[in-house]
Amino acid sequence: MTKIITNTFNPEFLAKLKYKTPFFLFSKKKITGNYRKFKKLFPGSTIHYAMKANSEPGVLKTLQEIGSSFEVASKYELDMLKKIKVPAAKIIYGTSIKPASHIKEFFDYGVDRYACDSFPEIEKIAAITPRAKVYVRTIANDSGSVFKFSEKFGTDPSSIIPLLIRAKELGLHPYGISFHVGSQASDPKAWAEVLGILRSVLEDLQEMGIKLDVLNLGGGYPCKYTSSENIPELEEIAQYTLEQYEKLPYQPKLILEPGRGMVADTAVAVASVIARVERRGSTWLFLDLGVYNGLFETMAYQGSTRYPISSMRPVGDAGESLYALAGPTGDSPDVITREALLPQDVEVGDKLIVHHVGAYGLTTVSPFNGFPKPDVYFI
Numbered sequence: 001m002t003k004i005i006t007n008t009f010n011p012e013f014l015a016k017l018k019y020k021t022p023f024f025l026f027s028k029k030k031i032t033g034n035y036r037k038f039k040k041l042f043p044g045s046t047i048h049y050a051m052k053a054n055s056e057p058g059v060l061k062t063l064q065e066i067g068s069s070f071e072v073a074s075k076y077e078l079d080m081l082k083k084i085k086v087p088a089a090k091i092i093y094g095t096s097i098k099p100a101s102h103i104k105e106f107f108d109y110g111v112d113r114y115a116c117d118s119f120p121e122i123e124k125i126a127a128i129t130p131r132a133k134v135y136v137r138t139i140a141n142d143s144g145s146v147f148k149f150s151e152k153f154g155t156d157p158s159s160i161i162p163l164l165i166r167a168k169e170l171g172l173h174p175y176g177i178s179f180h181v182g183s184q185a186s187d188p189k190a191w192a193e194v195l196g197i198l199r200s201v202l203e204d205l206q207e208m209g210i211k212l213d214v215l216n217l218g219g220g221y222p223c224k225y226t227s228s229e230n231i232p233e234l235e236e237i238a239q240y241t242l243e244q245y246e247k248l249p250y251q252p253k254l255i256l257e258p259g260r261g262m263v264a265d266t267a268v269a270v271a272s273v274i275a276r277v278e279r280r281g282s283t284w285l286f287l288d289l290g291v292y293n294g295l296f297e298t299m300a301y302q303g304s305t306r307y308p309i310s311s312m313r314p315v316g317d318a319g320e321s322l323y324a325l326a327g328p329t330g331d332s333p334d335v336i337t338r339e340a341l342l343p344q345d346v347e348v349g350d351k352l353i354v355h356h357v358g359a360y361g362l363t364t365v366s367p368f369n370g371f372p373k374p375d376v377y378f379i
């Protein structure tokens with residue numbers, strides 16, 4: 001059951017906003033607060049915000065102003081950073097399989113750090129960006145995460161050294177190792193577990209005369225979407241991770257690539273009820289916001305995101321009941337949840353607040369059925 005666990009955006013304040021729904025509202029203060037928290041809990045680390053989570057210009061500028069670096073996944077994302085004059089030194093190209101034409105654009109801009117996880121990718125990088133710094137992405141145990149990456153990306157730990165050696169042979173700089181524990185991770189020890197495995201890799205590399213500059217802990221830092229989720233605090237994750245980090249034979253600089261953890265809880269979406277319909281024992285509320293125009297992650301794939309949802313209408317004497325919520329398109333997967341607890345007397349025209357929608361909602365909007373991307377505002 002979906003229950004609200006924070007009240008960051010006050011409903012009375014939201015009710016006064018006369019913007020056309022659906023719209024997204026971000027808090028710049030929350031974005032900078034999250035950035036500071038990562039910096040404080042991982043002292044000395046560099047935070048490369050994974051901009052795939054949200055590339056709204058307002059989000060990028062807020063992070064740029066506070067000093068963030070960026071993890072970038074394509075030349076299209078790079079173009080957004082070029083527009084706001086983020087220097088190449090603050091950018092890493094973090095997808096481990098990349099189109100050659102995109103690598104060339106990063107190289108031309110002066111970006112010199114690239115992820116890789118296979119021999120062909122290293123050859124490709126070397127051919128386009130001589131003397132670049134490469135870091136090898138390895139797999140992680142992502143069984144505790146909602147969205148898993150280690151099927152599609154990452155080499156086995158046993159291939160890290162051969163890949164870094166090949167990079168060196170090709171004139172590249174063996175810069176580091178990266179991994180991703182999966183997005184919305186629930187195991188606070190997931191990052192530490194990988195560092196435990198990497199200990200002997202670092203020792204072996206050192207014996208071969210290769211000392212790495214960085215370890216890239218990737219993303220995965222979770223958002224507490226609902227009170228029922230057993231989600232660790234960042235403090236706990238940092239504690240376990242740094243304990244293992246200290247046990248390494250030496251301490252390469254740490255890079256973190258938070259996406260969700262940086263922006264998920266920094267925004268709400270406001271949507272209107274466009275229909276209330278009884279269907280085979282359930283009450284359905286159709287909204288002007290759904291899977292395709294801002295809530296993509298509610299559509300189950302490997303997992304799905306359960307956003308807390310509340311009503312601007314106060315709970316009256318009739319109390320609350322359970323609703324199924326659907327988006328406005330004609331597609332059957334456009335269902336947000338089947339268990340929203342909202343006031344009994346919700347009507348067409350009422351406004352609902354969807355909480356913690358800052359990550360992966362706006363960057364995954366599709367023009368399906370022609371519904372446009374919602375308007376975006378900042379406070």
Ligand SMILES: Cc1ncc(COP(=O)(O)O)c(C=O)c1O
Nearest residue numbers: 050094183219220257258259260
């Ligand atoms: C290479 C890389 N880094 C960081 C992230 C951000 O992950 P998260 O949003 O779970 O923090 C992703 C997500 O896809 C990624 O692919």
